[in-house]
Amino acid sequence: MKQTDRVAGAGKTDRTDQVAAPARPRSPRVRRYHVGQQEIIQGDCLRILRRMKPESVDVIVTSPPYNIGLGYRSYQDRRTENDYLDWMVEIATAVRRVMRPDASFFLNIAGTSTEPWLPFELVVRLRDLFSLQNHISWVKSIAVPGDSFGHFKPVNSGRYLNRNHEHLFHLTLNGDVRLDRLGAGVPFKDKSNIARRGHAQDQRCRGDTWFVPYETVRDREQKFNHPGTFPVRLPELCIRLHGRPAPVVLDPFMGTGTTLLAAQRTGSHGIGIEIDPDYVAIARQRLKEAGES
Ligand SMILES: C[S@@+](CC[C@H](N)C(=O)[O-])C[C@H]1O[C@@H](n2cnc3c(N)ncnc32)[C@H](O)[C@@H]1O
Known part of the structure; x- marks a missing residue:
């Protein structure tokens, strides 16, 4: 230590020395709530x-922050890319630990026109932890010859097409999880196929392109004042595809509780974790209202 570095009084054991120990940052208090079979943990x-x-x-169904600067209330959705990816790997490692050997982890994520690589960078980083058993495209809006479905945004760029789909990575421990493909299936268009092909029921596999549009809303309040929700039907299809009776379903980035609504609909026990108290309050309200209707 250089002479000039010496702090006045250093080496003495008076009261000031004891008080000066650096304070550790405090983690916010964890709170738990129950609505029927659904459990919400704030933290x-x-x-x-x-x-x-x-x-x-x-079953885990979750949509983490995408690191694109969305205005979540408590969480700052803008880290450096490496910091974000490291954080996501930490989360995925912690998720892996709670997965049963035959569990399914459905990870919903999307890039933006200016950050198009991010979902791919992330899923490659997760390669050491999981098998990529299925890669589902969640289609939010689509044009088919002569018709269109879902909500379309106006043309606002000369370079980029509007992003009408997001990724749903189906991650499992070894890539060998048996699924209930017909449980999340669709009815045959041509019903004569049922008898002709010897099918036991009017359902065929939905495939890996899922058209799940947003419900029409008039204002932000109807989207629960949250910038990044998904429709209830999306986690519902994931739970049905995994296909176990009365499963435990987890969403570590619960937001407004959409995954827990799907858990409620499918007779599952849901666990939702969310850091922001206002979103927790919205989730509790949504679950109560859905349970009463
Ligand atoms: C994309 S949103 C999820 C929206 C949800 N799927 C829905 O439909 O409402 C991500 C959520 O993660 C929450 N979040 C961010 N960091 C968190 C953390 N460390 N622990 C728990 N929640 C966190 C944000 O507050 C935000 O609500």
Whole structure:
């Protein structure tokens, strides 16, 4: 230590020395709520996941922040790319620990026109942890010859097409999880196929392109004042595709509780983790209202 570095009084053991120990940042208090079979935990998902029982979850459906600067209330959705990817790998490692050996992890993510590589960078980083058993395209709007379905945005760029789909990566521990493909299936268009091909029911596999449009809303309030929700039908299809009776369903980035609504609809026990108290309050309200209707 240079002479000039010496702090006045250093080496003495008076009261000031004891008080000066650096304070550790405090984590926000964890709160738990129950609505019927659904459990909501308010807090940081990384911390909570690390305390959950290992191998206790059947299905994870989640949409993390995409690192594109969306205005979530508590979370700042803008990190450096490396910081974001490192964080996501930490989360995915913690998710892996709570997965039963035959669990399914459905990870919904999208890039933007200016950050198009991000979802691919992420899924490549997850390669050491999971098998990519299926890659589902969630189509939000689509044009088919002579017709269009879903909501279309106006033309606002001379370079980029409007992004009408997002990724749904189906990650499993070994790539060998048996699914209920007809449980998430669609009815035959040509019903004569049922008898001709010897099918037991009027359902065929939906394939890996899922058209799930947003419900029409008039204002932000109807989207629960949250910038990035998905429709209930999306997690519902994931739960049905995984196909276990009364599964434990987890969403570590619960937002307004959409995955728990799907869990409620399918008779599952849902666990939702969310850091922002206002979104937690919205999720509780949505679940209560859905349970009463
Ligand atoms: C894309 S949104 C999820 C929206 C949800 N799928 C829905 O339909 O409402 C991501 C959510 O993660 C939350 N979040 C961000 N960091 C978190 C953390 N460390 N722990 C728990 N939640 C977090 C944000 O507040 C945001 O609500």
